[in-house]
Amino acid sequence: MQYIPDVKGVNLPAPYRGRPVISNAKVDENKLAGMCPLKAIGKNPLSIDLGRCSFCGECAFKCPEKIKFTQDYKLSASRREDLIIKAGENKLLKVNPKYVRDEIKKVFGRSLKLRQISAGGDNSAELELNASSNANFDMGRFGIEFVASPRHADGIVITGPISENMAEAVKICYDAVPEPKIVVLCGTDAISGGLFENSPAVNRKFLDSIKVDLFICGNPPHPLTFVNGILQLIEK
């Protein structure tokens, strides 16, 4: 039996690193914040920005009494600020319908066709997106599918930090999708630039001009993370 009947209630085994929780334990916050190469850890109160986090888990190994990565794979939100986890909160990450645009609620729901754009990533998010359609995760059962042409798509899924060399192609592809269109940033690289944020070879200007509807965290996001994120966005 390979097919996962309920994609919303799977128990992923540790050491899978999903949503972190941060305790109120007193620790040297400067040291913890300083060790993160992605600058995902904020101070006072200690916080982790999942839009920057690569889920390497090193902070939790360093300070297990403060940070623990749970196996909760639901790691999507529709507002960038909702991706920040703070000390003392055990808040689930989810798409708040209040912040989903009305036209998305009105137009989409029964099926969703997406055009994926790979823009300067390492191909790991792409591998997991492909796995989302396989016989195990089978997101096709919810009517979610990747399509070849942006003209046939209801939205785009961007992976990678958006390299300078792909910047123009990303814009052309976005323009070719008919309105109303959904924009999904999938993975740490796409959400914040990740390890490549300050690279001179990256150009993220495109993101200033558009509205992002969904942020899906992970490096790469697990197929279950992706499927649940999309479902939360379009569920009535």
Add this chain to the structure above:
Amino acid sequence: MYVENNQAIETKKIPVLSYDEFYNEAADFLSKDEVHCVNYFAFPYGEKLKFVCAFADDKEHKIALLSYEFENKNINDLNLKSLTETFPAMHVFEREINENFGIMFQGHPWLKPIRFPHNRYDKKLQVSQYPFYQIESEQLHEVGVGPIHAGVIEPGHFRFICNGENVLSLEIQLGWQHRGLETLFLKNENWLGRNLLAENIAGDTAIGHAATFANIVESLAEIKISKRLKIERMVALELERMATNTGDMSALCTDIAYQLGAAVFGILRTPIVNFTQKWCGNRLGKGMIRIGGTHYPLTPELRQEMREVLKKYKKKFLEMAHKSYHLVSLQDRFDDIGTLTEKQVRLIGAVGMAARMAGLPRDIRKSHPSGGYEFVNFEPITLDSGDVFARFLLRSKEVQKSLKLIDTIISTDSIFAETDDMFEVDKPLTIQKDSFVLSLTEGWRGEICHVAITGGKGNLLYYKIKDPSLHNWKALELSLRNLEISDFPINNKSYNLSYAGNDL
């Protein structure tokens, strides 16, 4: 001078030759069947531009290093005699040096850009202005595809010149995924940050590239890791190989509309990557490899679970593999399609499966073994038909070889009696100064090569990354010649090359 895989030496010990001397010595090496160039690059070295070239001697199991230098102020006038003219395998290296520093190589057929890096010599040349080969003719037409493709795949531009359905020439332009990796290795002064960068060079080879990186740093910092950790890394590398090969067999079946093979091989990849996740927390092995230690020892429970997973996998895999390669309709689509000869793969410097499928036994596990491979007597598998079928069958044979290797290793309890090396993130590293290390790993695609060069304070002066795809993209181009354009997808899948690994 000769070094072994992962051996750190003082950079100044690499002989500095005049270009003419270099050319002659390089030509001598390249004329030998058992020698191929594993890296050749230039980097800023004080007031000079230093060129280093490494030749792997597969018979003697050692690597020859040569170098030459030019004052920065003189490089604009350089016009060096091209090695590519006589040894086509050198084409990518000379193109890369030209693209980065503007050095001209006289006699090179066409010094085309490799990846349009942010710090390229000619910034006026844009990624949209690649100089494609063209043929003027009323009868021919061109087909351009990409950078964005029809599926969930990385970007690249493929330009076909066709006579009707027949492909005369395919040219592949890359660079779209360029994100400045080599620059970031220098900018990011945190070793954990660099470790994460290594895991993000090519997501399908996270373990291969991270293991190569770890070998380099351990050599530079004189860290001796335990036999157990070496073996565990080898098991991880073989799991990565199995997972991708299984996935590739699924993809090949998809492209000939063989639904059963597509679904079953697709499903069979899942328990392997899920086991990798059970081991290190990530399906692609990110987090598995750390400098000098691990967070995730292979415990008796994990070994037991791996045995069970692989046992179930093996039964289904063998059944499906057997069924598929005896299927007449599959043979009809894969046989004699996209054939390359041993001579061709040798000429273009193909590595890994792209070499072995045509009878060229290039495999670092045998020729320059490091880590766990030092303890096993690995014999590469070669096939000789060089077609899509060979690339399909080789994957199946590689999977079976990996299964056997893992099975023997994880059943040897004595290896795991030793205490594992645990990773400590803030353990300071003392990096050897003014040193040079070259590391080779046989990733699932083939030979991965990283080079690190340190400065007077143990700082990183230069970090060079070479994914096997850099060589093997040429194999895909050549495979398409005189095929129908509709045979492109199966050829493409049969190589499954990395864009991210090429573009860096």
